[in-house]
Amino acid sequence: xxxxxxxxxxxxxxxxxxxxxxxxxxxxxxxxxxxxxxxxxxxxxxxxxxxxxxxxxxxxxxxxxxxxxxxxxxxxxxxxxxxxxxxxxxxxxxxxxxxxxxxxxxxxxxxxxxxxxxxxxxxxxxxxxxxxxxxxxxxxxxxxxxxxxxxxxxxxxxxxxxxxxxxxxxxxxxxxxxxxxxxxxxxxxxxxxxxxxxxxxxxxxxxxxxxxxxxxxxxxxxxxxxxxxxxxxxxxxxxxxx
Numbered sequence: 001x002x003x004x005x006x007x008x009x010x011x012x013x014x015x016x017x018x019x020x021x022x023x024x025x026x027x028x029x030x031x032x033x034x035x036x037x038x039x040x041x042x043x044x045x046x047x048x049x050x051x052x053x054x055x056x057x058x059x060x061x062x063x064x065x066x067x068x069x070x071x072x073x074x075x076x077x078x079x080x081x082x083x084x085x086x087x088x089x090x091x092x093x094x095x096x097x098x099x100x101x102x103x104x105x106x107x108x109x110x111x112x113x114x115x116x117x118x119x120x121x122x123x124x125x126x127x128x129x130x131x132x133x134x135x136x137x138x139x140x141x142x143x144x145x146x147x148x149x150x151x152x153x154x155x156x157x158x159x160x161x162x163x164x165x166x167x168x169x170x171x172x173x174x175x176x177x178x179x180x181x182x183x184x185x186x187x188x189x190x191x192x193x194x195x196x197x198x199x200x201x202x203x204x205x206x207x208x209x210x211x212x213x214x215x216x217x218x219x220x221x222x223x224x225x226x227x228x229x230x231x232x233x234x235x236x237x238x239x240x241x242x
Contacts, residue, residue: 061098067103
């Protein structure tokens with residue numbers, strides 16, 4: 001007949017000698033204890049730490065012990081679930097034999113794997129951020145990518161603007177023909193390009209000899225004239241002299 005209590009005492013003494021600094025007895029009946037497992041140092045000397053609590057059942061090791069995660073540090077919840085699953089698998093494989101050392105060793109190896117995974121996750125996250133920054137820079141220099149949809153939208157807007165411009169020009173031409181618009185000097189030069197050479201042509205035709213009748217002018221300084229007066233008419237003054 002198996003003496004479960006004796007096997008449990010023997011294993012407990014061995015575990016205490018193997019993990020003297022991380023082993024703590026919580027209770028004697030039932031026998032319950034914790035073992036703190038720490039991963040190897042990873043990048044920037046970071047480690048993952050988990051404290052496992054084990055409790056012997058009456059027929060251990062023919063029945064699996066109870067376990068739970070007592071505390072954790074730098075361990076994601078999803079990874080903690082993975083550790084509990086790992087413990088279940090290892091316990092079923094070692095049923096009938098004392099297994100605490102085997103379970104703790106499996107967790108130790110898993111934590112070391114997680115340290116490497118954390119490093120890989122960070123490198124992957126850094127790579128994604130760099131790629132996102134590069135894509136954003138490309139968009140900045142390339143501008144908006146032309147697609148059928150945005151081209152058709154631009155074309156429709158452009159055609160509306162051109163139609164409105166043509167409508168305004170047509171309206172101005174019609175008003176000009178009807179005499180409703182008095183063209184400014186600028187408009188005259190824009191519409192009749194012969195005006196900018198008319199004075200030169202006049203001088204050439206007269207042989208650069210232009211006679212000026214000085215009697216048409218008078219000393220305006222002696223006159224009290226208000227040029228801001230809307231009724232002011234220089235030509236009318238000349239006609240009064242006559």
